[in-house]
Amino acid sequence: DVKVTQSSRYLVKRTGEKVFLECVQDMDHENMFWYRQDPGLGLRLIYFSYDVKMKEKGDIPEGYSVSREKKERFSLILESASTNQTSMYLCASGQGGQETQYFGPGTRLLVL
Amino acid sequence: GQNIDQPTEMTATEGAIVQINCTYQTSGFNGLFWYQQHAGEAPTFLSYNVLDGLEEKGRFSSFLSRSKGYSYLLLKELQMKDSASYLCAVRPGTYKYIFGTGTRLKVLA
Numbered sequence: 001d002v003k004v005t006q007s008s009r010y011l012v013k014r015t016g017e018k019v020f021l022e023c024v025q026d027m028d029h030e031n032m033f034w035y036r037q038d039p040g041l042g043l044r045l046i047y048f049s050y051d052v053k054m055k056e057k058g059d060i061p062e063g064y065s066v067s068r069e070k071k072e073r074f075s076l077i078l079e080s081a082s083t084n085q086t087s088m089y090l091c092a093s094g095q096g097g098q099e100t101q102y103f104g105p106g107t108r109l110l111v112l
Numbered sequence: 113g114q115n116i117d118q119p120t121e122m123t124a125t126e127g128a129i130v131q132i133n134c135t136y137q138t139s140g141f142n143g144l145f146w147y148q149q150h151a152g153e154a155p156t157f158l159s160y161n162v163l164d165g166l167e168e169k170g171r172f173s174s175f176l177s178r179s180k181g182y183s184y185l186l187l188k189e190l191q192m193k194d195s196a197s198y199l200c201a202v203r204p205g206t207y208k209y210i211f212g213t214g215t216r217l218k219v220l221a
Contacts, residue, residue: 031207042213043155043199050207058208090154096206098162100145103154 003027004104006091012110019078021107023091031094032074033101034058034066036087043090049074081111114138116212118200123218124190132185132215134200142206146174146185147199149214155199158185187217195219 007022033048045058047066055066067075088108094101116136124130143162147155161176173186197214
C-alpha cells in the first residue's frame, strides 16, 4: 500500500512565524505536490516537484516556498505565516502516466 | 483559462443511482480522475479515464467524452457510506492536476 505521511494533523501558529510542513512518501514516486483546500475553492496547487531538487510553481505559490532534498521528502515552508494561510494543506505523490496521485492525511493549519 | 465545473451538492436515496457530472475546459488533456473525499479526510482515488467511453469498477463507473469536455461518475446501489464529496480532476499536461470544487453527495435513508 502506498503511504504518504504528513508531519502534523493539526497546527496552530502565530502571524509572522515561519512554518514547516513535511511530507514523506514510501513508494519511490518521482512527483510530489502541495495543495491547499478551502471551502468553495476546492484543491489548489501551491508547488510541485518532478525530481529531487526540482520545483515548479503551481497556481498559488505566493507566500510559500518548498524544498526537495531527498526523493521521498517534500517540505512546504511558510516564510512568514499570515491569517489568510489558515487552511487544510494536502501533500500528494505519484508516478504520472495512468497512475493517480496519492494523498497524505492533511494538515489543518490555523494562523492566529 | 482552465476551468472545471461540477454541481455543488446532490441528494439521493439509499439504493438509488446517482450521476455526478463534470465539464472541463483546459489547455490540454492527459487524463481525467475522480476522487472521493469524506469529511475531514484526504481524497482517495476512484477512477481514471483518458479515452472516450465508460470505465466500470464495481458500483462505480466513469464516462468520458473528450470532444464535449464532459465526464460523469455513476454510483449504483447507493449506500450511506457513499455520503462524501466527489472531486473531478483533469491533468492538462505531464504533471499538474486541476481540480473542480467538488460535489457534496448526501445519501438519505
